[in-house]
Amino acid sequence: MMKMHLVQRRKWVSNPMANVLEAQNISVQFGGLLAVNNVTFNIPNKSIVSLIGPNGAGKTTFFNVLTGLYKPSAGKIVYGDREITDLPPHKIAEIGIARTFQNIRLFGLMTAQENLLVAMHSHLKAGITSTILRTPKQRKEEREAEAKAQEILDFAGVGKWTHEFARNLSYGDQRRLEVARALALNPKVLLLDEPTAGMNAQESQVFIDFINKLVSERDIAVMLIEHDMKVVMALSQRITVLDQGEKIAEGSPDEIKNNPRVIEAYLGKPKGARK
Amino acid sequence: MAKTSVSNNVTRSNRKWIIGYSIAGLILFITYQFLIPWEGLPLGIYDAVYQWMPPSAINESLVYVIMALGLNIVVGYAGLLDLGYVAFWAIGGYCAGWFMSEFFYFLNIHFLGSVPAEAPGIHINFWMVLLIGGFVCALFGILIGAPTLRLKSDYLALVTLGFGEIIPQVFFNGENFFGFNISNGTKGIVRVDPIPVGVKDLGPFDFGWKLLIFLLLTAVMVFISLRLRRGRLGRAWLAIREDELAASMMGVPLMRTKLASYAVGAFAGGLGGVAFATHVDGVYAERFNFTISIFLLAMVVLGGMGNVWGVILGAFILSWVNGNGLTAFGQFYNDRFGTEVDFASFTFLLFGLVLILMMLFKREGLLPESRLKLMLHEDELDDEDASGSKKKVGK
Ligand SMILES: Nc1ncnc2c1ncn2[C@@H]1O[C@H](COP(=O)(O)OP(=O)(O)O)[C@@H](O)[C@H]1O
Ligand SMILES: [Mg+2]
Numbered sequence: 001m002m003k004m005h006l007v008q009r010r011k012w013v014s015n016p017m018a019n020v021l022e023a024q025n026i027s028v029q030f031g032g033l034l035a036v037n038n039v040t041f042n043i044p045n046k047s048i049v050s051l052i053g054p055n056g057a058g059k060t061t062f063f064n065v066l067t068g069l070y071k072p073s074a075g076k077i078v079y080g081d082r083e084i085t086d087l088p089p090h091k092i093a094e095i096g097i098a099r100t101f102q103n104i105r106l107f108g109l110m111t112a113q114e115n116l117l118v119a120m121h122s123h124l125k126a127g128i129t130s131t132i133l134r135t136p137k138q139r140k141e142e143r144e145a146e147a148k149a150q151e152i153l154d155f156a157g158v159g160k161w162t163h164e165f166a167r168n169l170s171y172g173d174q175r176r177l178e179v180a181r182a183l184a185l186n187p188k189v190l191l192l193d194e195p196t197a198g199m200n201a202q203e204s205q206v207f208i209d210f211i212n213k214l215v216s217e218r219d220i221a222v223m224l225i226e227h228d229m230k231v232v233m234a235l236s237q238r239i240t241v242l243d244q245g246e247k248i249a250e251g252s253p254d255e256i257k258n259n260p261r262v263i264e265a266y267l268g269k270p271k272g273a274r275k
Numbered sequence: 276m277a278k279t280s281v282s283n284n285v286t287r288s289n290r291k292w293i294i295g296y297s298i299a300g301l302i303l304f305i306t307y308q309f310l311i312p313w314e315g316l317p318l319g320i321y322d323a324v325y326q327w328m329p330p331s332a333i334n335e336s337l338v339y340v341i342m343a344l345g346l347n348i349v350v351g352y353a354g355l356l357d358l359g360y361v362a363f364w365a366i367g368g369y370c371a372g373w374f375m376s377e378f379f380y381f382l383n384i385h386f387l388g389s390v391p392a393e394a395p396g397i398h399i400n401f402w403m404v405l406l407i408g409g410f411v412c413a414l415f416g417i418l419i420g421a422p423t424l425r426l427k428s429d430y431l432a433l434v435t436l437g438f439g440e441i442i443p444q445v446f447f448n449g450e451n452f453f454g455f456n457i458s459n460g461t462k463g464i465v466r467v468d469p470i471p472v473g474v475k476d477l478g479p480f481d482f483g484w485k486l487l488i489f490l491l492l493t494a495v496m497v498f499i500s501l502r503l504r505r506g507r508l509g510r511a512w513l514a515i516r517e518d519e520l521a522a523s524m525m526g527v528p529l530m531r532t533k534l535a536s537y538a539v540g541a542f543a544g545g546l547g548g549v550a551f552a553t554h555v556d557g558v559y560a561e562r563f564n565f566t567i568s569i570f571l572l573a574m575v576v577l578g579g580m581g582n583v584w585g586v587i588l589g590a591f592i593l594s595w596v597n598g599n600g601l602t603a604f605g606q607f608y609n610d611r612f613g614t615e616v617d618f619a620s621f622t623f624l625l626f627g628l629v630l631i632l633m634m635l636f637k638r639e640g641l642l643p644e645s646r647l648k649l650m651l652h653e654d655e656l657d658d659e660d661a662s663g664s665k666k667k668v669g670k
Contacts, residue, residue, distance in 0.1 A: 067524055069520070069523075069524070088523075088528075089523040089524055090523050090524075090525075090526050090527055090528045090529070091528075093523075093524055093525055093526035094526045098525075099524055101521070105518050105520070105521040106521070107513065107514050107517040107518060107521065107522075108517065109513075109517060110510070110513055110514065110517065114510055114513075117507075117510050118510050118511060118513075118514040118522065118525055118527060119525040119526060121507060121510070121511050121525070121526055121527050122526035122527070122528075123526075124507045126506055126507045126508075127508075128503065128508060128535065128539065131502055131503055131506035131507060131508060131509075132498070132499055132502045132503060134502065138506070142506070142507075181525065182525075185525065185526055
């Protein structure tokens with residue numbers, strides 16, 4: 001077990017690109033359940049990497065650890081040159097790790113614009129007094145934030161819904177708005193939890209193009225949890241497979257496709273185990 | 276599109292209300308200051324006004340409005356349940372009792388006060404005491420909030436409930452608080468200084484002019500509420516009310532943001548407390564009881580959580596019913612039918628009924644905030660979607 005990790009680790013150290021995020025030997029325990037078991041996962045700069053695995057494998061839990069929602073029972077997380085294992089969620093978001101949710105969690109009764117402005121909260125400065133007095137500085141800050149929000153909304157393809165309540169948007173648009181909201185944090189790492197769930201083939205293709213454009217235009221790395229293999233294969237530079245909390249394989253899309261353990265994890269179980 | 280206009284409504288500029296509010300306030304003021312005392316006014320009208328809506332009742336209602344607007348920031352904006360808001364009312368009241376009366380008779384401190392310099396006690400200018408009361412309460416809001424806001428909302432409600440019980444008890448038994456007299460206990464602090472407004476000092480019976488002052492304080496609270504809600508902090512409060520976990524994942528510091536709502540809400544409690552002390556010309560510990568907290572909460576709920584105009588309406592109606600309306604109605608009814616029903620004793624029965632009926636038929640309140648209305652009504656249509664997609668993490 002240990003040995004396998006060492007081997008993989010060397011592989012990534014030898015990669016010329018530095019890692020923006022390194023999760024080292026992470027374990028998460030829920031009572032008697034080891035939801036994540038000694039998983040090491042690195043995200044290289046400006047890369048697109050995927051985490052796949054059957055339902056209940058611990059993928060979302062791993063996201064929750066990276067974003068500070070759960071503290072790991074073992075292991076540490078390093079972001080850039082800084083250890084962030086013990087930082088509170090809002091700090092982790094502020095320094096540049098943003099996420100979306102498997103079940104969309106927009107602020108439904110706030111407008112699309114407000115959703116993004118909430119995500120900019122930590123980057124805005126206005127305090128109680130300057131907001132009450134509407135100082136020129138506060139107004140300028142608000143104007144600029146609104147303009148930036150619009151830019152991101154346009155970029156994500158939901159620019160026409162600026163003043164619409166999030167919950168009134170179509171399902172696909174809500175997914176896009178959630179990505180836009182995460183981008184409003186100006187993150188270095190974007191974690192997407194099943195972003196194409198419920199999308200049709202055409203919408204998924206639009207999404208693939210969107211993510212490719214995102215990574216090529218911005219200094220950002222994307223980590224994807226995804227069930228749609230077409231999306232995973234099209235986007236990922238590296239795929240990691242989780243099964244029952246353990247990392248069972250890691251490699252390029254081609255390597256993963258032909259890995260017997262992966263095939264077993266996916267096909268060797270009753271069909272009901274998958275979504 | 277209809278949908279869009281709903282949301283635009285929310286972010287609309289708030290300049291217009293100031294004009295409407297000023298006109299309405301001025302009419303109210305002129306009516307009470309000049310029209311009612313006018314000799315030419317038919318006696319019937321005069322009597323009716325004094326039976327149904329005397330000047331003191333209007334002023335008292337406004338004090339409730341100020342407090343309810345403060346509680347609205349905590350409950351309506353940030354979605355935190357606070358069952359002990361009366362504590363801030365008490366603390367604000369005693370700030371007035373301490374800093375603008377003869378209570379500390381062994382001292383002689385004056386600062387732009389409204390009484391002769393030889394008067395004993397601490398006599399600080401009313402407008403400053405307002406600020407002092409506000410800030411002392413904000414400080415207490417932070418002190419009580421810091422250890423408790425981490426709690427889940429049910430526990431938070433319990434702790435605030437305890438806080439709302441303890442603080443008034445401290446004052447109630449405050450004649451000997453570790454050897455110091457901080458409140459005169461049950462005797463209360465009788466007489467606080469008049470309000471200096473430059474040309475005149477407003478004593479306990481200058482209802483008309485004090486109406487103007489309370490209207491001003493209410494306007495300040497409305498202004499603060501609307502401005503904050505449209506800004507960075509207000510958005511964060513709303514986000515917390517919508518989905519606390521998602522808010523924290525988007526970089527909103529939960530503790531600090533909730534504390535800010537507590538502090539601003541408590542500040543309003545302080546304003547209301549000081550205003551109330553000048554209204555009743557004293558501070559009486561037995562008045563600050565638990566029912567006031569519930570009463571204020573009912574005002575926020577009745578009017579429409581989150582919408583300042585709804586809250587103002589709710590506060591006005593409930594405090595009027597409680598303070599004057601029910602008694603006046605009872606008098607009217609008993610005179611008419613020769614009965615002797617004590618209507619005032621049914622206050623809480625009535626409030627209970629009103630709350631239950633509201634919850635059954637109009638959960639969003641009389642003048643709901645548009646988003647809340649949308650939420651509550653769509654919940655009826657697709658309950659599953661609303662709760663299922665929001666309250667769970669991940670899987
Ligand atoms: N907060 C929690 N408390 C207890 N068990 C949890 C919690 N979150 C997830 N789990 C469990 O951990 C396991 C992994 O869940 P999850 O990470 O959601 O899987 P995936 O996203 O891969 O489908 C599941 O068995 C799930 O029931
Ligand atoms: Mg999941």
